[in-house]
Amino acid sequence: MQIKADNVTYTYMRGTPFEKNGLTALQAEIPENSYTAVIGHTGSGKSTFVQLLNGLLKPTAGSIQVGDWMIASDTKQKQLYDLRRQVGMVFQYPEHQLFHETVIEDVAYGPINFGLSKKAALQKAEEALSMVGISERLFDRSPFDLSGGQMRRVAIAGVLANDPCLLVLDEPTAGLDPQGQQEIMSLFERWYQADDRRSVVLVTHRMEDAAAYSDQIVVMDHGTVKLAGTPYEVFSQQELLTQSGLDVPETVRLLQKLAAASHEPIDALKFHLRETVDEIISFLGKES
Amino acid sequence: MLDHIIIGRYIPGNSYIHQMDPRAKLNCIMIFMVFIFVSKHPAVTAIAFVLAAAAFILAKIPFRFYLKGMKVIAIIIFFTFCLHLFMTEGGPVLLQTPVTTIYLGGLTEGLIVALRLLMLVTMASLITLTTTPVDLTDGLEALLKPFQKLGLPTHELALMMSIALRFIPTLLEEAVKIYKAQMARGANFTEGSLLKRIKAFIPILVPLFVQSFRRAEDLATAMEARGYEGGDSRTKYRLLRWKRRDTAAVAVFAAFAVLTVCVRLFL
Numbered sequence: 001m002q003i004k005a006d007n008v009t010y011t012y013m014r015g016t017p018f019e020k021n022g023l024t025a026l027q028a029e030i031p032e033n034s035y036t037a038v039i040g041h042t043g044s045g046k047s048t049f050v051q052l053l054n055g056l057l058k059p060t061a062g063s064i065q066v067g068d069w070m071i072a073s074d075t076k077q078k079q080l081y082d083l084r085r086q087v088g089m090v091f092q093y094p095e096h097q098l099f100h101e102t103v104i105e106d107v108a109y110g111p112i113n114f115g116l117s118k119k120a121a122l123q124k125a126e127e128a129l130s131m132v133g134i135s136e137r138l139f140d141r142s143p144f145d146l147s148g149g150q151m152r153r154v155a156i157a158g159v160l161a162n163d164p165c166l167l168v169l170d171e172p173t174a175g176l177d178p179q180g181q182q183e184i185m186s187l188f189e190r191w192y193q194a195d196d197r198r199s200v201v202l203v204t205h206r207m208e209d210a211a212a213y214s215d216q217i218v219v220m221d222h223g224t225v226k227l228a229g230t231p232y233e234v235f236s237q238q239e240l241l242t243q244s245g246l247d248v249p250e251t252v253r254l255l256q257k258l259a260a261a262s263h264e265p266i267d268a269l270k271f272h273l274r275e276t277v278d279e280i281i282s283f284l285g286k287e288s
Numbered sequence: 289m290l291d292h293i294i295i296g297r298y299i300p301g302n303s304y305i306h307q308m309d310p311r312a313k314l315n316c317i318m319i320f321m322v323f324i325f326v327s328k329h330p331a332v333t334a335i336a337f338v339l340a341a342a343a344f345i346l347a348k349i350p351f352r353f354y355l356k357g358m359k360v361i362a363i364i365i366f367f368t369f370c371l372h373l374f375m376t377e378g379g380p381v382l383l384q385t386p387v388t389t390i391y392l393g394g395l396t397e398g399l400i401v402a403l404r405l406l407m408l409v410t411m412a413s414l415i416t417l418t419t420t421p422v423d424l425t426d427g428l429e430a431l432l433k434p435f436q437k438l439g440l441p442t443h444e445l446a447l448m449m450s451i452a453l454r455f456i457p458t459l460l461e462e463a464v465k466i467y468k469a470q471m472a473r474g475a476n477f478t479e480g481s482l483l484k485r486i487k488a489f490i491p492i493l494v495p496l497f498v499q500s501f502r503r504a505e506d507l508a509t510a511m512e513a514r515g516y517e518g519g520d521s522r523t524k525y526r527l528l529r530w531k532r533r534d535t536a537a538v539a540v541f542a543a544f545a546v547l548t549v550c551v552r553l554f555l
């Protein structure tokens with residue numbers, strides 16, 4: 001789904017002494033069927049921004065267009081119901097939303113809410129669970145008996161079971177070990193690739209993930225968009241990134257160090273391990 | 289949605305009330321809460337209202353913020369008012385309809401009860417709005433000291449209270465997060481029959497309980513790991529200091545107490 005934010009301001013705790021702007025006159029555009037990473041320092045407004053995408057928050061001023069929906073401060077909750085079926089949202093620590101007695105019923109909660117029959121919802125739940133790699137013998141267990149990683153998967157399945165066309169991920173790998181992070185990220189990658197009408201918006205503070213998975217990057221700073229473009233465009237603006245308290249991915253840093261130490265011209269803007277290795281091999285070839 | 293809940297929230301400030309000793313504040317509140325019930329005389333209610341209003345103005349709480357925080361409570365107060373208005377008989381008839389009759393007695397009774405409720409809630413909120421949880425705990429502990437001889441674990445009680453207060457905002461935040469997550473999964477809290485709407489809250493309450501237990505366990509572990517031990521051997525970094533303004537405030541409320549008793553006895 002195409003997303004267009006026009007002059008969006010969001011103020012938390014409006015009318016209290018704690019009033020605080022989460023977003024200030026934000027201007028952003030995210031193309032259809034893309035994988036977009038939103039990066040930025042803590043408190044830059046990433047979470048606030050993505051919560052606007054399914055109307056969980058409504059702009060205090062300005063408006064945001066998500067697919068066919070237009071969300072402004074006066075949009076009614078009722079109108080947003082259909083939007084929520086289209087936009088799946090995985091929050092930070094999504095396992096905190098589990099509540100049902102069994103894994104399968106928890107995953108079926110969303111589809112039932114969105115009007116599926118119990119039977120069809122359970123069918124959806126089974127599909128989603130097998131997609132996230134939860135084996136059938138866990139379906140009737142309590143979600144609270146599972147390991148942390150498994151709970152996270154079940155929670156994610158609960159979102160995927162709704163068949164969204166836009167999947168919003170707010171730091172979905174926080175608190176997982178490196179292998180767990182890798183698995184979850186490639187799970188989303190598989191979901192995204194499976195159908196070319198799907199879009200992903202990924203909030204992350206790991207530059208490596210932004211570089212490796214996304215085709216668009218939005219850099220946020222102090223509640224506005226500081227920079228946007230392809231990973232190549234964004235990570236070549238190292239100075240702007242540093243100003244926003246961000247860094248370039250590890251692969252880029254490695255090649256930059258190699259270039260600096262050897263005084264050889266090396267193209268440092270490589271975002272995948274494969275490309276980085278190739279670059280190093282070709283450098284070694286020149287050396288000998 | 290829950291942005292405007294004011295119970296258990298502290299607003300930093302430097303007002304007269306902010307600077308009072310927590311023990312003085314607690315004393316005043318207790319006197320107020322007990323003696324407002326001594327007499328139903330309109331004059332007593334009026335004076336109590338003046339006291340509460342003065343305390344509120346001195347605390348310099350932003351009025352708009354207070355109003356928004358009172359929204360839910362206003363519903364309860366209004367309901368109570370109506371109950372008294374329709375149920376109390378006495379005095380001249382104000383309005384006669386085939387369904388009910390409204391008496392002057394009902395009107396005054398309703399007004400007094402509603403005002404009392406409003407004042408009680410306001411005064412109780414003022415305490416937490418102007419006192420940091422740490423000060424509040426110290427104040428409570430100091431006030432409970434006399435009961436220690438009777439075997440009451442005063443330090444532990446005060447600690448429990450302050451932990452509870454400390455976690456109200458955290459719990460609210462957590463509740464909002466879970467609420468949003470379930471909304472994103474299509475939960476609907478505003479439509480359907482009453483039973484359906486109550487049921488819709490289960491997906492919020494269960495995770496909230498699970499989280500609270502986990503948090504409590506973590507806190508207990510952290511305290512134990514750092515060798516926390518209450519009781520007499522524990523000294524305090526910050527000491528409470530009673531000033532003249534505290535004596536003045538308590539004196540005013542004591543005068544109010546005497547007045548209510550006099551009105552009750554002689555009018």
Ligand SMILES: Nc1ncnc2c1ncn2[C@@H]1O[C@H](COP(=O)(O)OP(=O)(O)O)[C@@H](O)[C@H]1O
Pocket residue numbers: 012013020021022023040041042043044045046047048049
């Ligand atoms: N519930 C809230 N109440 C008040 N302020 C908030 C709330 N949530 C976020 N903020 C503020 O809004 C700003 C943006 O926060 P957020 O969108 O969570 O940033 P990020 O996700 O990039 O860390 C921060 O300054 C934060 O303090």
Ligand SMILES: [Mg+2]
Pocket residue numbers: 046047048170
């Ligand atoms: Mg965030």
